[in-house]
Amino acid sequence: MKIRWTVLTLAITFSCAIAFTQAQNPPAPIPSVVEKLRDDLYVLKGEGGNVTVLVTNEGAILVDAKFERNHDDLVAKVKTITNQPIKYVFNSHWHGDHTGGNAKLLPGAQIIAHKNALADMVKGKAPGQPQLTYSDQMGINLGGKEVVAYNFGSCHTNGDTFVYFPAQKVLAAGDCFNTGNGQGLNPNNRLTYSFYMDYMSGGSFVGREKTADALLKLDFDTVVPGHGPVTTRARFVEWREEITKIRGRITTMLRENKSKDDITKMLVAEFGWDATGNAVTRSLDGMIAELK
Numbered sequence: 001m002k003i004r005w006t007v008l009t010l011a012i013t014f015s016c017a018i019a020f021t022q023a024q025n026p027p028a029p030i031p032s033v034v035e036k037l038r039d040d041l042y043v044l045k046g047e048g049g050n051v052t053v054l055v056t057n058e059g060a061i062l063v064d065a066k067f068e069r070n071h072d073d074l075v076a077k078v079k080t081i082t083n084q085p086i087k088y089v090f091n092s093h094w095h096g097d098h099t100g101g102n103a104k105l106l107p108g109a110q111i112i113a114h115k116n117a118l119a120d121m122v123k124g125k126a127p128g129q130p131q132l133t134y135s136d137q138m139g140i141n142l143g144g145k146e147v148v149a150y151n152f153g154s155c156h157t158n159g160d161t162f163v164y165f166p167a168q169k170v171l172a173a174g175d176c177f178n179t180g181n182g183q184g185l186n187p188n189n190r191l192t193y194s195f196y197m198d199y200m201s202g203g204s205f206v207g208r209e210k211t212a213d214a215l216l217k218l219d220f221d222t223v224v225p226g227h228g229p230v231t232t233r234a235r236f237v238e239w240r241e242e243i244t245k246i247r248g249r250i251t252t253m254l255r256e257n258k259s260k261d262d263i264t265k266m267l268v269a270e271f272g273w274d275a276t277g278n279a280v281t282r283s284l285d286g287m288i289a290e291l292k
């Protein structure tokens with residue numbers, strides 16, 4: 001017994017030491033890569049959510065702020081694009097990989113989010129809370145360039161913001177629409193779209209259809225997803241159609257009293273979902289509850 005306790009104590013001491021070392025030396029933040037979409041519109045890809053940057057001669061407008069640890073790199077990358085200061089930052093939703101950088105940007109920039117995103121940040125005591133909020137739609141006119149933010153109800157959360165750049169025909173979609181492995185490139189290498197709804201924050205699978213239809217009334221040809229590669233309107237339409245197909249399949253299976261396991265197998269086989277990914281582990285229970 002005594003030997004066992006010694007072994008246990010040693011094991012605990014050892015794992016605490018590893019945890020302490022990791023806390024002392026967290027992996028370095030990964031620098032983002034700049035992708036040019038238009039002469040005045042760029043995307044910073046990499047760690048955290050995608051950041052869209054619109055350049056005007058009166059300042060830059062950003063969509064999202066990555067994690068706090070990405071702040072220095074984010075500011076440095078914006079400086080490679082423009083000497084203009086960052087004037088406005090939209091938060092596509094409240095999650096930390098999109099808002100973690102808010103606090104460090106606040107001294108110079110106005111942070112804007114949907115009112116429900118602010119409510120979640122207040123509830124979670126998140127730093128860098130937005131100063132400006134809106135309900136359905138708001139616009140900014142800076143340096144003669146127009147940017148419009150929309151909320152069409154629940155999708156990834158109940159506080160999603162879609163930022164539309166009309167002259168550029170670009171939509172920054174946040175996590176309602178993710179490509180790549182957000183969660184895209186599955187083990188079978190088939191492109192799928194993320195179906196991660198944060199039900200704790202009012203996300204909704206059914207709300208996706210309404211949101212997608214409202215977005216498709218806007219005239220855009222390029223979409224910046226919350227995570228993953230920048231893509232086309234055609235892919236966005238494909239995603240819209242997939243929502244209806246998935247809803248139909250799950251509704252039918254629930255009527256046939258099929259189990260969650262059966263539904264998971266169907267999503268993997270027919271829609272290329274990752275059985276261990278966010279959509280299955282964090283959203284499927286909520287989807288089934290919504291569709292029952």
Ligand SMILES: [Zn+2]
Nearest residue numbers: 093095156175
């Ligand atoms: Zn998110």
